[in-house]
Amino acid sequence: MWNELIRLREATESRKISELFDDTSRASAFSLQNDGLLFDYSKTTLDDDIRTALIDLAREADVEGKRAAMFRGDKINTTEDRAVLHVASRALVGDADDIEIDGRNIMAEGRETFERMIQFSNDLRSGAWPENGPKITDVVNIGIGGSDLGPVMAYKALMPYIDGPRVHFVSNVDGADIHDALHGLDPNTTLVIVSSKTFGTQETLMNARTAMRWMEAGSDNAMERFVAISTSRERTEAFGIAPERVFGFGDWIGGRYSVWSPIGLSLMLAVGPENATEFLRGGHSMDCHFVDAPLQENMPVMLALVGLWHQKFCGYATRAVVPYEHRLSRLPAYLQQLEMESNGKSVAMDGTPLAHGGGPVVWGEPGTNGQHAFFQLIHQGTNVVPVEFIVGAMGHEPDLREHHEALLANCLAQSEALLKGRTLEEARNQLIGQGKSGDELEVLARHRVFSGNRPSTTLVYKKLTPYVLGQMIALYEHRVFVEGVILGLNSFDQWGVELGKELADGLVPAIASGKAPENANGSTRMLLEHFLALAAS
Ligand code: F6P
Numbered sequence: 001m002w003n004e005l006i007r008l009r010e011a012t013e014s015r016k017i018s019e020l021f022d023d024t025s026r027a028s029a030f031s032l033q034n035d036g037l038l039f040d041y042s043k044t045t046l047d048d049d050i051r052t053a054l055i056d057l058a059r060e061a062d063v064e065g066k067r068a069a070m071f072r073g074d075k076i077n078t079t080e081d082r083a084v085l086h087v088a089s090r091a092l093v094g095d096a097d098d099i100e101i102d103g104r105n106i107m108a109e110g111r112e113t114f115e116r117m118i119q120f121s122n123d124l125r126s127g128a129w130p131e132n133g134p135k136i137t138d139v140v141n142i143g144i145g146g147s148d149l150g151p152v153m154a155y156k157a158l159m160p161y162i163d164g165p166r167v168h169f170v171s172n173v174d175g176a177d178i179h180d181a182l183h184g185l186d187p188n189t190t191l192v193i194v195s196s197k198t199f200g201t202q203e204t205l206m207n208a209r210t211a212m213r214w215m216e217a218g219s220d221n222a223m224e225r226f227v228a229i230s231t232s233r234e235r236t237e238a239f240g241i242a243p244e245r246v247f248g249f250g251d252w253i254g255g256r257y258s259v260w261s262p263i264g265l266s267l268m269l270a271v272g273p274e275n276a277t278e279f280l281r282g283g284h285s286m287d288c289h290f291v292d293a294p295l296q297e298n299m300p301v302m303l304a305l306v307g308l309w310h311q312k313f314c315g316y317a318t319r320a321v322v323p324y325e326h327r328l329s330r331l332p333a334y335l336q337q338l339e340m341e342s343n344g345k346s347v348a349m350d351g352t353p354l355a356h357g358g359g360p361v362v363w364g365e366p367g368t369n370g371q372h373a374f375f376q377l378i379h380q381g382t383n384v385v386p387v388e389f390i391v392g393a394m395g396h397e398p399d400l401r402e403h404h405e406a407l408l409a410n411c412l413a414q415s416e417a418l419l420k421g422r423t424l425e426e427a428r429n430q431l432i433g434q435g436k437s438g439d440e441l442e443v444l445a446r447h448r449v450f451s452g453n454r455p456s457t458t459l460v461y462k463k464l465t466p467y468v469l470g471q472m473i474a475l476y477e478h479r480v481f482v483e484g485v486i487l488g489l490n491s492f493d494q495w496g497v498e499l500g501k502e503l504a505d506g507l508v509p510a511i512a513s514g515k516a517p518e519n520a521n522g523s524t525r526m527l528l529e530h531f532l533a534l535a536a537s
Contacts, residue, residue: 001057002356008050009313015045017419017453032297034289037461037471039299041306043419044386044455045314054305055295061486063301070481071291073099073106073252077492078349084492085250086257090283090474106250113247117265118273120227120247124191125164125272130224136165136191140181141266142207143195144171147229149337150259150473151195151266153330154279157469160396161271165191169266170211173203178210187218193227195263197255199235202504208239229262254492256337257477275466282470290478300478306457307479308486310386311360314455320378321364324391324411325464331390332364335476342480342491349490359483364388368410379417379450387456389415390472394463411458421452 020026021042030042030051046054069076073083083101091107092114098107123129124136141151148171155167168181192215194208208226215222228236228246236246247262259267260283268276286300295301310316321332343359365373367389378385391411395404427448431441459475461468484491507528510517514532516525 040458066485079493083252085252089260090280093280137189139167139191141193142170146255147195149334153334161275164270167266187215195229199230199232278466279470282467283474286471286474303479304482318361321388324367345489348488389458415456418454421450
């Protein structure tokens with residue numbers, strides 16, 4: 001099928017997307033809807049033949065069989081010998097059957113932990129906890145990667161639903177991060193959540209120790225206001241956090257998929273258990289759709305296939321995600337981890353080089369801000385960057401309707417401009433209208449040409465509720481899964497982050513002792529010596 005798709009690309013390379021719309025049914029034929037979401041991929045070069053071939057490619061890679069294996073709890077993360085069951089966290093709110101892994105009923109365990117989270121959230125939000133202290137007004141979530149990006153992305157996204165404590169997120173080992181987060185907080189009314197799946201991450205543990213010193217300096221019973229979220233009971237205990245304040249989960253939930261697990265506790269504290277449950281319900285709804293819908297009607301499958309078409313057959317190495325929803329400001333960063341830590345690989349499941357390479361570079365920023373920055377390149381640059389627009393029909397501020405109308409207009413205008421472009425003739429006529437002529441007209445006109453024919457997709461929802469956010473995140477997760485299956489890689493390990501961690505562990509004592517390690521590269525030694533000299537001067 002791969003060769004057939006290459007052939008189809010060659011045959012359609014000069015295709016004008018705008019001409020495909022001569023068929024008045026194109027917009028509906030190349031878009032799909034599910035449970036309030038609409039995914040429009042009509043502004044691409046896909047036609048029936050290409051779509052059929054892409055779906056055959058998915059069948060050939062056994063997307064359906066591998067999807068079943070994931071939902072069944074098979075150990076599809078073979079390099080870590082783990083099941084991949086973040087979907088089970090959202091099935092807790094459905095009527096899912098029990099799932100056993102290594103003799104443990106993970107659904108029963110998950111339900112019990114979820115009930116504890118709800119109880120803890122209700123107690124903290126009402127002021128019933130802590131029993132012997134003032135009400136908690138601020139929560140500091142310390143974590144990095146998936147233990148930060150999911151909660152912070154969702155917290156910002158669901159701002160209108162926050163009626164609990166303020167949450168501050170600390171991830172970076174740079175002391176500036178924890179310093180600024182703790183600044184102005186009262187240790188007596190602050191809860192610190194140490195979120196770390198492994199409880200072995202350098203940045204998180206260093207920040208947690210700093211927070212502990214801050215807490216101890218400013219209040220009695222400091223450790224009482226520390227909560228841990230981790231898969232390692234031993235490590236949380238060694239850190240001094242009492243078991244009743246530890247929320248555990250299993251290693252079948254990957255770090256970048258853990259916002260659905262107790263790692264989402266900070267979100268639950270802020271928006272309350274009901275909204276947090278709605279978030280899970282949205283994710284579960286997308287899971288059911290992913291499992292049940294035929295491939296052509298399946299949103300995650302089609303999102304993945306359109307992405308593969310652009311990256312692998314059209315040769316567009318990156319894609320931009322542009323939410324026209326200011327509260328999704330951390331979604332691009334979240335998707336960068338989700339997509340690039342999952343599919344940024346070079347070897348297949350069996351360790352041989354990938355036949356067709358790994359996943360794409362993903363980047364983005366909210367619109368309309370991006371329009372005044374990188375959209376120049378997207379419209380007129382020499383690299384074609386497919387854009388994934390994300391937009392809601394309504395905002396949460398009825399008094400500010402005119403803002404939302406302007407936002408929608410901009411979103412639609414951008415995808416339309418990418419598609420249509422502007423010819424030299426049109427540019428000339430515009431300039432003639434402005435009184436230009438001669439050489440000046442010719443030069444200026446060339447700068448105002450837009451090639452157009454640049455692909456984009458648009459994901460539309462009514463309003464960014466907790467449920468919709470859940471649907472959207474699960475949609476992108478399954479998209480990454482489908483892409484990984486077709487590329488033949490393991491989307492659930494992350495060996496690529498290990499080497500730098502190991503080297504950093506070796507360099508920390510070198511910096512502290514002021515002596516570069518013998519085996520460091522010449523540039524690294526020179527830089528280290530320079531840092532030390534600067535710091536001492
Ligand atoms: O560095 C990569 C990574 O392992 C991510 O996959 C993970 O989300 C992050 O580090 C944090 O890990 P932990 O939750 O174990 O502290």
